[in-house]
Amino acid sequence: MRCMSSDPHYKQVQTLLQASLPEGGVIADAAGLRPYECDGLTAIRQQPWLVVLPETEAQVAAVLRICREHDVPIVPRGAGTGLSGGARPHARGVVLSLAKMNQIIEVDAHNCVARVQAGVRNLAISEAASAHGLYYAPDPSSQIACSIGGNVAENSGGVHCLKYGLTVHNVIGARVLTSTGQCLELGGKVYDAPGLDLLAVLCGSEGMLGVITEVTVTLLPRPPAVAVLLAAFGDVEAGAAAVANIIGQGIIPAGMEMMDKLAVQAAEQFAHAGYPLDAAAILLIELDGCDEEIDHVCNTVQRLLETAGAYQVQVARDQADQQRLWKGRKSAFPAVGRLAPDYYCMDGTIPRRRLGEMLRAIEELSREYQLPVANVFHAGDGNLHPLILFDANIPGQLENTEEMGGKILELCVAMGGTVTGEHGVGVEKLDQMCVQFSATELTQFHGLKAAWDPAGLLNPDKGIPTLTRCGELGGMHVRQGQLPHPDLERF
Amino acid sequence: MSNLLTQAGTQLSEQVQAAKAAGRRLIINGSGSKRGWLPNFGDANGELLSTSEVRGIVAYEPEELVVTALAGTPIRELEMTLAQQDQMLAFEPPQFYAQGTVGGMISSGLSGPSRPWFGSVRDALLGISLVNGAGECLNFGGQVMKNVAGYDVSRLVAGAFGALGVVTAASLRVQPRHQQQQTLHLEMNCAAAVRFCRSLAQQYNPVTGTWWHDGVLSIRLGGSEAAVSASVQKLGGQAANVGTLWQDIRDHKHEFFKASLQVGAHQPSAPLKLCRVILPPAAPQDLPGVEAASLAVEWAGGLRWLWHDEPQQVRAWAESVGGWVWVLGEAASALGNLSREHLALMTEIKKAFDPAHLFVSPLNFAVVETADEPAHAH
Secondary structure (H helix, E strand, O other): OHHHHHOHHHHHHHHHHHHHOOOOOEEOOHHHHHHHOOOOOOOOOOOOOEEEOOOOHHHHHHHHHHHHHOOOOEEEEOOOOOOOOOOOOOOOOEEEEOOOOOOEEEEEOOOOEEEEEOOOEHHHHHHHHHHHOEEOOOOOOOOOOOEHHHHHHHOOOOOOHHHHOOHHHHEEEEEEEOOOOOEEEEEOOOOOOOOOOHHHHHOOOOOOOOEEEEEEEEOEEOOOEEEEEEEEEOOHHHHHHHHHHHHHOOOOOOEEEEEEHHHHHHHHHHHOOOOOOOOOEEEEEEEEEOHHHHHHHHHHHHHHHHHOOOOEEEEEOOHHHHHHHHHHHHOHHHHHHOOOOEEEEOOOEOOHHHHHHHHHHHHHHHHHHOOOEEEEEEOOOOEEEEEEEEOOOOOOHHHHHHHHHHHHHHHHHHOOOEOOOOOOOOOOOHHHHHHHOOHHHHHHHHHHHHHHOOOOOEOOOOOOOOHHHHHHHOOOOOOOOOOOOOOOOOO | OHHHHHHHHHHHHHHHHHHHHHOOOEEEEOOOOOHHHOOOOOOOOOEEEEOOOOOOEEEEEHHHOEEEEEOOOEHHHHHHHHHOOOEEOOOOOOOHHHOOEHHHHHHHOOOOOOHHHHOOHHHHEEEEEEEOOOOOEEEEEOOOOOOOOOOOHHHHHOOOOOOOOEEEEEEEEOEEOOOEEEEEEEEOOHHHHHHHHHHHHOOOOOEEEEEEEOOEEEEEEEEOHHHHHHHHHHHOOEEEOOOOHHHHHHOOOOHHHOHHHHHHHOOOOOOOEEEEEEOOOOOOOOOOOOOHHHEEEEHHHOEEEEEEOOHHHHHHHHHHOOOEEEEOOOHHHHHOOOOHHHHHHHHHHHHHHOOOOOEOOOOOHHHHHHHHOOHHHO
16 A cells, blocks of 8 residues: 555545545545455455545535546445445455445424435434334344435345335435436436436445435335244244245244254253254244234144144244344354354345255255355245354465355355345455356446446446356356356356 | 147247348337337337237246247236236236237336336346347346346347347246236325325335326225225225226326327427336426326325426426436337436447347447447448
């Protein structure tokens, strides 16, 4: 970085940025930059040239204009909780943190919406809306810390998205700045917006299309009645069958989570949630609705669980019991983290009916690579989080883990699924993108990006791999479980 | 099964490539049922690219809540298949003149009375197969509910009226049908109806549709038997056997949508136009000079239908409260109040998918640069 600080070009840009931002709005010293070296994917680190902390939309626009004029890459950053390295800095670039734009502009209960700045924490929205009996439904596990701007950029999910949808389903408006610093207002407090649905494509665009400064989210009334059921199974496939039966009966639970034996044992040791330690898998099901219907639904689901082979079903009707049952699941990641020095979290999605097949394949890979795997699974929507346990201090283990993880993701694609359900591609899954998409599809993605950001300065080298990268990998394209075509594009 | 998909893609891709080679432009057409909404096809030069022969359900997994259908599949056929498994398209796609295809449903992005509670077409869309302006077959999204790999092109294509390419097939999230459905009638004026709907929206209840017209608010409830009957008790009003009311609203077969009946009731200074007014749902209905008979309110206040002889007035009012107006039959109005900057970006996106401007879409973002139409436009 020393050479950059003495380079007159960079020096000039830094001066311009400092002039556009309030005192302390530009971080340039090594100690100050350190917290921005990585996001939640801590294995991948890079010190940025500068970090900027604008406090207003006009300041964000000024930063974008200066960077555009001087050809400096920009990496937008929310709370830095992302799990795919989407906010990994660029060595010659600026990290644009939205953390200081943290004002809740308005809770409009009549229209059931809230207008908030991008840096507002996910949970803070529900807290602000609670006075009206309303809440913001998407609840990624990092909701205490993660920001709504980051949620939009990643199209974050959460445990309740089977019933209540992802971020894209719960956001109806946004203000976004393009790489030229121009502000576009998308949607509003209205259900449909005219023209192309720019807001939909902005959701999950990982900071590569524009910088989100403000978001309008929809708020829902809290369901008056909630029940949480825990079912223990002697084998995983019986649990998967139970999930299919419940949905087959026309019941859409608010949440439906599955954990395998290793995950259950780790979570129980950590959280003392009362999970049965002898279970091969447990299902955690949250049902919600009105007071008059909850008993009936609860009984139906209990019966379906038992029919599918659950040997134990606990029903929690009061809040304390419900929180205890959820606590195990919610602490599953840190709990598994205690089993080994490091763990690697995967995020593939598969059609649910192929769960058994997938878990057997993971077991085989686990044996082959000699790396234990704990599985946590959003059972309702097929989103799988295998956690591979390893020790980064043992030479070669990180590489082995990444290789094994890559194979799991490729299996997800082969089974008709996707390499990422909710964590995003970032820098982590670029190689697997070559497996999921053809060269023409990737080219189309790059075309869409260029329409928004012709200079390519917004979060470069993320999300969509270059064709050269895919060619070097010699990646093969497997779609819908078919064998690879012999006539596939290779580079 | 996926053979069907490949064949459909190849068939449409060949047609697109042939048109491209010959310098002809294409007008994508399903059943033509929504043409009255955006009728500027008439003066456009291009030949019809029909998707109606590319039809059939490619895959349906009721327990995964996902169906994949080819573009030309009639919506009605798809809904019948889903109904056999007690499932449905929750966004209630309109079927004007009892017609409509899956491709048209996606391209138009129109949703029915359940829109505020169950989302729109794009919300249910999980993946698409698309042939772009280069004649390339592309797949985006997939058959799973959670998928953040790559840009969400599927949802960008929803409502794009064919501007970005021709949809070959789509995968959609489906929902279980409601065990019980009941409609209540409550007599009240429009202002009271909007307020009542907004108070309903702030409480947990099984509302799946609202319709106010001519002094009566109809509220549709759907869900478990227990939830629906509890809600009927709570809301009061009169439980009514409404027959096909909600389908008639969805498909514009309801009397309100018949222009001839409207003309009889007024002495308009100009022909009445049907305005689709999208507003923040709680916005008061305070446009002066509108008679109750010329007004209908859906989506718990978020959608107002207005017969008016001066759409400009309606537009000014709607925009002043944060909404927009689509005057049916006036293609330009489908772009609402978009700024030049919006249109310029949309034009660039269109170019990224269809650089030669092969697809004639009734959504013409390039209003700012119509002068430089492509040379082979005719």
